Amino acid sequence: MAANKLYIGRKVRDLRQANRATQAQFAERLGISVSYLNQIENNQRPVSAGVLVALAEKFRIDLAELSGGEGDRLVSALSETLTDTLFDGYTPSLQELKLVTQNAPGFAHALIAAHRAYRHNSEQLASINDTLGRSLAAAETTPYEEVRDFFHFVDNYIGDLDMLAEALAAEIGIGDADPGPVLSGYLERHYGVRVARATQNDDLVRAYDPEARLLTLNPYLPAPTRHFQIALQIAQLHAEAVVDSVAAGAGFRTTEAYEICRIGLHNYFAGALLLPYRRFMAAAREVRHDLDLLAARFGASLEQVCHRLSTLQRPGQKGVPIFFARIDRAGNITKRHSATRLQFARFGAACPLWNAHQAFESPGRITRQLAETPDGARYLCLSMQVSRGGRGFRQPQQHYALALGCEVSYAENFIYADDMDLTNASAYDPIGISCRICERTQCASRAVPPLKGRLVIEHNMRRTIPYSIRPAGDAPQS
Numbered sequence: 001m002a003a004n005k006l007y008i009g010r011k012v013r014d015l016r017q018a019n020r021a022t023q024a025q026f027a028e029r030l031g032i033s034v035s036y037l038n039q040i041e042n043n044q045r046p047v048s049a050g051v052l053v054a055l056a057e058k059f060r061i062d063l064a065e066l067s068g069g070e071g072d073r074l075v076s077a078l079s080e081t082l083t084d085t086l087f088d089g090y091t092p093s094l095q096e097l098k099l100v101t102q103n104a105p106g107f108a109h110a111l112i113a114a115h116r117a118y119r120h121n122s123e124q125l126a127s128i129n130d131t132l133g134r135s136l137a138a139a140e141t142t143p144y145e146e147v148r149d150f151f152h153f154v155d156n157y158i159g160d161l162d163m164l165a166e167a168l169a170a171e172i173g174i175g176d177a178d179p180g181p182v183l184s185g186y187l188e189r190h191y192g193v194r195v196a197r198a199t200q201n202d203d204l205v206r207a208y209d210p211e212a213r214l215l216t217l218n219p220y221l222p223a224p225t226r227h228f229q230i231a232l233q234i235a236q237l238h239a240e241a242v243v244d245s246v247a248a249g250a251g252f253r254t255t256e257a258y259e260i261c262r263i264g265l266h267n268y269f270a271g272a273l274l275l276p277y278r279r280f281m282a283a284a285r286e287v288r289h290d291l292d293l294l295a296a297r298f299g300a301s302l303e304q305v306c307h308r309l310s311t312l313q314r315p316g317q318k319g320v321p322i323f324f325a326r327i328d329r330a331g332n333i334t335k336r337h338s339a340t341r342l343q344f345a346r347f348g349a350a351c352p353l354w355n356a357h358q359a360f361e362s363p364g365r366i367t368r369q370l371a372e373t374p375d376g377a378r379y380l381c382l383s384m385q386v387s388r389g390g391r392g393f394r395q396p397q398q399h400y401a402l403a404l405g406c407e408v409s410y411a412e413n414f415i416y417a418d419d420m421d422l423t424n425a426s427a428y429d430p431i432g433i434s435c436r437i438c439e440r441t442q443c444a445s446r447a448v449p450p451l452k453g454r455l456v457i458e459h460n461m462r463r464t465i466p467y468s469i470r471p472a473g474d475a476p477q478s
Contacts, residue, residue, distance in 0.1 A: 006052075007095075009043035010102045015059060016041075030054045043099055061316070073152060074101040076343030076433075078108050081115040083437045083451050109153070116145070143257035147264055148336075150250050156337040157313035158268055160242050165272035168238060175279050179299050180223065183230040187215070191237050195230060203395075208233060220392065224301035231270035239269045268311070274300055275308040281319050284309065288415040289320070291366065291382075291404075303386050306404045310337045320413045323379075325403045327356050334400070340407050341377045345434035352445045353431045359383040359401035368416050370408070372428040374439040380417050381405040441469040 016026040027037040030051060039045040055061060075097050082092060101108050169175065172186045184195045197219040198204055206229045207216045215233050217226055235243070243265040252258045275298055287293040294305045303326065312319030323338035331349040338344060350356065355369035362385070369381040382404045389397035411417035421427050432438030435447045444464040449455055456468040 006047045007043045007098060007102060008047055009041045010105075012037075012047070012055070013041040015055070015061070019059065029058050043103060073155075073338065073343055074105060074108055077112050080345065080433075080437050081112050084115065143252075143254055143260050146252055146254075146257040147261045150252075150261060151264065152337065155313045155339070156311050158246060158265065159314065160246065161239060161265060161269050162272045162277055162311070162314065164239055164242055165235075165269050166276045166278065168234075169273050169276035169279075174273060174276060175298065179227045179274060180230070183227060183234065187230060187234055187237075191234075193233065193237070205229065206232070208236075222301070224295075224299060224304060227274060227299060228270055228301075228304065231273045232266055234273065235266040235269035239266070243269070271304060271308050271311070274298060274304065277312070277314060278317070280308060281312055281317070284312075284319065285413070289413060290415050291384075301386070302384060303400075303402055306402050307335070309404065310339070313339060320406055320410050322404060322406045325350075325356065327401045327403065329360060329399060331357070340379070340405075341375070342373060342379060342405070342407075343433065345437065349447070350434060351432045351438070352435075352447065353429055353443075354403070355381050355429075356383045356401050356403035359385040359403075360399065363399075366416065368420065370420060370422070370428045371405075371431045374430075374432055378408040378422075378428055379405050380408055380411040380414060380420070380422075382414075382416055 016023070019026070021029070023034050023037050023041075027034045030037070031054060032051060036045065040047055040051070075094075078097055078101060079092075081087075082090065082097075172182055174182060187193045187195065191213070193208075193213045193215055195215045195217065198207070198216050204216070204218050205221065205225075206218070208214070209216070215230065217229055221229070243262055246265055247258050247261045250258075250261060252261060280294075280298065283297055284294060287297075289309070291302055291305055294300070295302050298305070300308075306324050309319065309322055310324035318339075321339035323340050323342045323344075324335070325333050325337075325344060326335035327333050327350065333344055333350060336344045344350065354371065355367050358367050358369075365384070367383045369383075370378065371381050372378045384402050385399060386402055387397050387399050389395060406414065408422050411420075411422055430440060430443070432440055432443070435449075436451050438446070438450060440446075442465070446465055449467065450469060454470040456470055457466075458468065
């Protein structure tokens with residue numbers, strides 16, 4: 001199979017402009033003609049291997065950053081948007097999608113936002129009999145969706161916050177000892193804030209009294225959660241200016257989204273403080289991404305470890321590209337990020353054949369799966385169940401599945417792949433993104449018909465699926 005051609009015109013143009021070079025100057029340093037550079041920047045010609053090597057040597061950049069798949073998230077979101085029946089009669093090629101997302105990412109984001117608003121309004125109007133007299137304001141994009149998309153499209157990495165947290169971790173010695181005393185000691189020495197335990201066991205997790213300089217924590221929190229809540233308080237005091245700057249620069253439409261984003265950024269700093277970037281990435285490589293060992297080494301929870309692995313996207317120092325998601329029992333994806341070609345559906349449930357759903361059947365252990373998506377990409381998928389909530393007989397707990405994985409080409413970095421036959425095509429389970437956009441027409445686990453495609457109903461024959469699916473655009477048989 002021929003290798004995919006690499007069109008990275010916008011990245012090359014941004015790199016040239018960052019170096020304040022004209023096309024003639026830049027082309028001379030690369031050893032190519034000005035006309036060839038102009039064609040590259042306008043995505044009229046792909047980048048050759050020789051040009052890639054020259055870019056790496058002359059400008060000291062990581063080839064993975066140029067040829068990586070960070071644009072896949074936007075391509076996936078735009079592709080899913082255009083599968084809506086609203087766009088019947090138009091099915092763009094992958095190359096068309098890439099050209100739009102690479103050359104006009106702002107336009108792609110605008111189209112996705114417009115489609116999201118359209119869907120919300122359509123759903124609201126569909127249930128108008130039940131909501132008559134209510135405001136249609138609820139049909140707008142929710143603040144949580146705005147914030148989710150913000151983190152999704154910045155690659156789940158906030159450089160200013162991450163480096164600030166890493167510097168503080170080195171200053172106070174995070175990673176060298178039990179983080180609890182280190183964090184609480186720093187909080188009291190530098191900010192005069194004492195940490196105390198609440199006297200009652202209710203649904204309180206944390207409470208901060210700024211006047212009394214007192215942080216109160218639930219006495220029954222597990223150690224990793226307690227450490228995280230202290231780190232979160234440090235984030236609010238130590239990183240407030242950076243958090244406010246990042247949130248203000250995101251351009252949210254509502255105050256609610258702005259405030260929700262600030263919470264997310266405080267959480268980001270807390271995770272980066274407990275799991276400092278370079279130290280954590282080095283440990284992950286050392287133990288080959290053994291999640292239990294990483295959790296034990298840093299005094300963290302499995303969820304904290306998985307989430308942190310998904311943020312290792314620092315330019316020039318990227319970790320293994322992974323996907324990460326948290327799913328509740330109803331199949332709702334409450335956290336998600338992917339630095340791989342696998343992108344999660346923005347609407348609807350995840351594929352029922354994905355092993356993430358099996359985590360609830362096997363509490364206490366990590367489930368493994370080799371999976372293949374319709375585009376031919378293959379993945380090592382891991383899933384596990386985690387529980388959150390209060391302790392005690394009458395305190396409710398929430399149970400979630402964590403899903404983590406990488407493309408098979410990176411599987412050797414994971415200890416979980418050691419005894420798996422990665423070369424055996426029959427070992428891979430066929431999975432999709434979600435039924436509404438899945439291309440597999442013969443999947444017995446299909447829950448709903450695809451948005452695009454004609455249904456053929458056969459009254460005199462019953463198969464596993466009660467209908468056949470003809471690709472969109474195919475003429476019906478006479």
